[in-house]
Amino acid sequence: MKPLEGVVILDLSRVLACPFASMILAELGAEVIKVEQPGSGDETRGFEPFAEGPGGAVSGYFMSCNRSKRSVTVNLRNPDGQAIIRSLAAQADVLIENFPVGTLKRRGLDWPSLQVVNPRLVYLSCTGFGQTGPYAKRKGYDTVFQAMSGLMSLTGERGGGPVKPGLPVADLTSGLWVAIAVLTALRGRDATGQGGFVDFSMLDGQVSLLTIAAARWFALGEVPPRLGTEHPGRVPTASFRCRDGRFLHITCSDQHWEPLCRALRLDTLAVDAGLSTNSGRVARRAEVMEALTSAMAAVTRAEAVALLDAEDVPNGPVLALDEVLADEHVAARGMVARFTHPALGTFPALPVPLRFDGWDQPVPGRPPLLGEHTEAVLRERLGYDAARIAALREAGAI
Template sequence: MRPLEGITILDLSRVLACPFATMILAEMGAEVIKVEQPGSGDETRSFEPFAQAEGGEEVSGYYMALNRSKRSITVNLRSEEGRAIIRDLAAKADVLVENFPVGTLKRRGLAYADLAPLNPGLIYVSCTGFGQSGPYARRKGYDTVFQAMSGLMSLTGERGGGPVKPGLPVADLTSGLWVAIAILSALQGRVRTGKGGHIDVSMFDAQVSQLTIAAARFFALGEVPPRLGTEHPGRVPSASFRCSDEKWLHITVSDQHWEPLCRSLGLDEMLADPELGTNSGRVARREEVMQGITSAMEKLTRAQAFAVLDGAGVPAGPLLSLDEVMADEHVRARGLVQRFEHPTLGEFPGLRSPLRFDGWEDPRFGRPPLLGEHTEEVLREHLGMDAARVAALREDGAL
């Protein structure tokens, strides 16, 4: 048994943040009913990259990365009969997740206030760019807009250079994690009260809340942190260093690692300097310390530098490219890449959940659904509809 078995999530969301959240919960055992637009489905079904089947059919890798282990139904929310289906499903669901622009579902009679009387235990999650209130509530935005406006992008980039976005959509991904946390918290709260509620998740808020240490420096020192590349503003050394073979190694050192670092790299003068034995002393003399380590690392290949530092117990790791990560022995040993059987692609790889349970079954690794694949069976199982009724709804354009 998986920990969320018996929980039903009605997922009206699209694209990345919320589908990522509901995939996490689906793989922990929840039944996630993904509601998609008839004909086209979630927009990401048309997003690159595409995997190509032998017959030439293309399937979005983007969609597959965020929608495993779900059931897909198609419902036309512009149809009154379609909206009635959503109301009926919500009346039986534990959770509803949506990321429509503020006010959209209210106009369609599917807001929390409309559905709560049908199901007082319903947990209704609205994830929008800027939240349900405030001067920006009706603004539109994407991952990079939230990165920019939250200050995250201002912290990312090389010294003296312009802002740089991270290589992954971190605003979407971390907002998805907050949505999952919100749902799990509300489910636990409902155990005590028997009542559901409405949760307002703002992707902008989520990014501002994650400024944490950068905000701490501002609150404590009045400092607006500069861009430092891979360096840490409050710890030295903590940075990536180029090695003689043009590969990079990242090193992060606390005081207890300073001596073995210096001995491993032959930095005898630095080791003999008592001021550099403390992090505060090294922060004050950042340029000197960084130059010394940089010069030492330039004489070693990445493999040599890692071997000597890891052997001395110094926290360090090679900066790996994506192909190196996928080939890494620890990634293979932990089974982080798994495969599902897709109806058109055959066997296809993906990244498993990082969670491992003792006492429950581990998260499942199911395939993503075809568009509308489960419409008839979900309506039969949850609403008692027969094939004739489903066919009539299709004919009327509700499905």
């Protein structure tokens, strides 16, 4: 069995952060019932890029965060639709939602309302800025939280402007925080018998990740500058352009300094006692970086990797996406898997990166078609017959 088998999650969320969280929980064994708007569904079903297959086009964006779920379509503005959600919540272990503050309260689907029908329910509300505070009613997206949390101000080349990372870091890390919160709350419920409410702010989630940048402010009163791939407190830690135009990243602690100099034939630096400690190298950053930049420019990336590996100096080639997905180690670890989709046939996916001994492994399932499981869920969980389901459909509730 999988670790979360038997856990039922009612997922009212859409777009990226919470769907990413619920997909992780689904592939760890939870039954995730994804509630979508009739007719259109999660808006990411219409997001680029689209994969084309014999059965039509499917959003790659949607598929990346919605595998292994059951899709039901329910109109949350319809009283009968709201009644369906209340009935499903009465049987669920967890409810996840990311509506703007106050939206579900107006529909009788907020935590106080659903706590009455299911005191054991774990109810997680993910918003941009949380349920309280002066920004509570503001709206935001991934890059807004990157900007307001300071992450974007830390990212970019020396002397340049702020740069967003190449992935939606605020959304993805928020998804991980949501998954952690759900698992924590379930453990608490198991101990006390009572469910509870989790207020998660995506801005809070990003501020909490400032860690070592905040440490520099707390300890030194320093606002860390943008340094590209360099590290404000360690030298050398940076990416270097090699003779063939490719980049190699090196991270060196004190024990690696002499082997690094030996590998790159930097004999003068190796015997300089002032550079034997990180503090000394930080103080003489420009000198060290100039010497390393020159040495790395004289060799190809493959040659540099071989030289540094021979001395056991931590290094890694800066790989493009296609190189990563074709890498032999990535392949050996099974980090590119596949599922079978009715419209696309076999399609690749990135699995949950956990390997268990004692439980079944998480395996990518396929993402659901819109409303694919509506009738089955209403029959199995709520006991609705065909006539009642047809009436709900006619009324626009599903």
